[in-house]
Amino acid sequence: MKHVKTLNTQTLNNTVKKGGCGECQTSCQSACKTSCTVGNQTCEQKK
Amino acid sequence: MIHQYKSNGYNIVLDVNSGAVHVVDGLCYDVIACLDGQGASHTPETLKEDGTLAHLKECLGDRYIESELTEALEDVIELTAAGRLFTADCYECLLEEVKKRKTVVKALCLHIAHDCNLACKYCFAEEGEYHGRRALMSFEVGKKALDFLIANSGSRRNLEVDFFGGEPLLNWQVVKDLVAYGREQEKLYDKHFRFTVTTNGVLLDDEIEAFVNREMDNVVLSLDGRREVNDRMRPFRSGAGSYDLIVPKFQKLADSRNQERYYVRGTFTRENLDFSEDILHFADLGFKQMSIEPVVGEETDPYAIRESDLPAIMAEYDKLAKIMIEREKSGKGFHFFHFMIDLEGGPCVAKRLSGCGSGTEYLAVTPWGDLYPCHQFVGQEEFLMGNVDDGIVNPQIADEFRSCNVYTKEKCRNCFAKFYCSGGCMANAYNFHGTIHDAYDIGCEMQRKRVECAIMIKAALA
Numbered sequence: 001m002k003h004v005k006t007l008n009t010q011t012l013n014n015t016v017k018k019g020g021c022g023e024c025q026t027s028c029q030s031a032c033k034t035s036c037t038v039g040n041q042t043c044e045q046k047k
Numbered sequence: 048m049i050h051q052y053k054s055n056g057y058n059i060v061l062d063v064n065s066g067a068v069h070v071v072d073g074l075c076y077d078v079i080a081c082l083d084g085q086g087a088s089h090t091p092e093t094l095k096e097d098g099t100l101a102h103l104k105e106c107l108g109d110r111y112i113e114s115e116l117t118e119a120l121e122d123v124i125e126l127t128a129a130g131r132l133f134t135a136d137c138y139e140c141l142l143e144e145v146k147k148r149k150t151v152v153k154a155l156c157l158h159i160a161h162d163c164n165l166a167c168k169y170c171f172a173e174e175g176e177y178h179g180r181r182a183l184m185s186f187e188v189g190k191k192a193l194d195f196l197i198a199n200s201g202s203r204r205n206l207e208v209d210f211f212g213g214e215p216l217l218n219w220q221v222v223k224d225l226v227a228y229g230r231e232q233e234k235l236y237d238k239h240f241r242f243t244v245t246t247n248g249v250l251l252d253d254e255i256e257a258f259v260n261r262e263m264d265n266v267v268l269s270l271d272g273r274r275e276v277n278d279r280m281r282p283f284r285s286g287a288g289s290y291d292l293i294v295p296k297f298q299k300l301a302d303s304r305n306q307e308r309y310y311v312r313g314t315f316t317r318e319n320l321d322f323s324e325d326i327l328h329f330a331d332l333g334f335k336q337m338s339i340e341p342v343v344g345e346e347t348d349p350y351a352i353r354e355s356d357l358p359a360i361m362a363e364y365d366k367l368a369k370i371m372i373e374r375e376k377s378g379k380g381f382h383f384f385h386f387m388i389d390l391e392g393g394p395c396v397a398k399r400l401s402g403c404g405s406g407t408e409y410l411a412v413t414p415w416g417d418l419y420p421c422h423q424f425v426g427q428e429e430f431l432m433g434n435v436d437d438g439i440v441n442p443q444i445a446d447e448f449r450s451c452n453v454y455t456k457e458k459c460r461n462c463f464a465k466f467y468c469s470g471g472c473m474a475n476a477y478n479f480h481g482t483i484h485d486a487y488d489i490g491c492e493m494q495r496k497r498v499e500c501a502i503m504i505k506a507a508l509a
Contacts, residue, residue, distance in 0.1 A: 019395020
């Protein structure tokens with residue numbers, strides 16, 4: 001594509017079927033404790 | 048849903064429902080905005096209709112010639128066909144399935160000490176007392192908490208336990224004993240404990256450092272940044288500053304962990320709205336993993352963030368993002384927790400829909416064994432869920448937390464950042480609106496800005 005550079009190959013839709021194992025870290029345990037940031041958590045299956 | 052913005056010279060288009068992030072030229076940026084402005088559900092088929100190009104010509108014909116618009120439209124059609132633009136929101140129906148899943152408890156915040164050797168002015172724990180009395184958790188209570196966690200964790204293998212306070216090093220022997228107990232139990236039940244500790248560092252010494260490095264998956268080191276900033280808000284009870292005592296210990300600990308699996312974590316208030324200087328101060332001290340978060344306080348607190356502070360805060364995040372790009376390019380990069388975003392391997396949709404997990408999979412335990420939805424609710428009796436002896440005795444509290452998600456909050460439903468914050472901090476929502484089914488508006492503004500900056504940094508370093 002001439003006008004677009006896409007930064008990621010994965011999409012959220014792709015995680016619908018395989019996701020949800022629940023093994024990932026609870027967000028507040030990582031650092032925040034006073035806010036909520038889920039998007040920066042790591043998927044346990046992709047480690 | 049499309050969110051597009053210009054930042055640091057980049058034209059960024061976020062396709063919210065797929066999570067696809069595109070950096071586009073000015074022409075394509077305008078074409079997407081024009082199409083999005085139609086408010087229609089675009090598909091490759093509708094985009095190929097003659098009316099689409101006619102609409103673009105009508106809106107943008109004075110700035111672009113037809114062949115340019117046609118070319119950009121072709122890119123848009125290709126992205127849409129690939130499920131990376133104008134993607135429909137197909138997750139709300141998934142929510143029912145996620146909610147039906149049996150929730151297990153997978154993380155505990157153990158309030159190992161409701162006491163503290165600092166007197167931080169903004170402390171939501173009221174210098175460790177949490178609207179209650181000073182107390183240390185006994186080994187017996189902690190043991191029951193770990194037993195409760197194992198018993199309620201279902202098939203979940205990785206269990207998280209954060210030693211929190213007050214200041215957990217004031218009750219260090221119990222921490223060590225609980226880690227030893229956990230290590231015994233995990234073998235019996237095929238579990239794996241991930242222990243973490245959050246400390247102000249006052250009592251940190253070589254013995255504690257060695258133990259932390261051996262046993263703790265993560266350690267959060269509380270420090271606010273520059274000496275004068277830290278010492279203004281984080282003094283000893285005597286009023287003396289804590290910076291000089293703590294910083295060398297934290298530097299040594301971070302190095303001993305190879306600059307991994309820790310965060311030096313600070314709080315900014317309206318008294319240091321130039322908080323990027325504190326983050327850079329951390330970096331200049333040699334730290335590689337850091338977080339500085341907006342203070343949580345009553346609107347009447349003099350240090351609380353006000354709506355009128357937002358322009359300065361936004362500018363500060365922009366400034367920080369640009370400096371981080373420069374530092375990364377010069378080989379002096381560092382991680383800022385709130386700008387971390389994993390566009391390829393981030394959390395699954397189920398995780399993003401279920402939020403932080405407070406009140407369901409994450410609970411806080413007081414020194415005497417009471418259970419609360421999270422550390423920030425401790426001491427608010429209406430949120431008392433049960434205790435380590437009897438388990439959850441008020442399941443309706445867990446039900447209420449489980450029912451709360453980005454689709455049940457009107458403010459979240461239409462927000463582009465909903466899959467990054469997952470509805471935000473419920474304690475903040477409660478503190479500002481008296482209900483967890485709302486959102487802390489100032490926090491939302493900052494969150495949206497941080498997501499934009501995080502994505503821009505990715506674009507700059509791609």
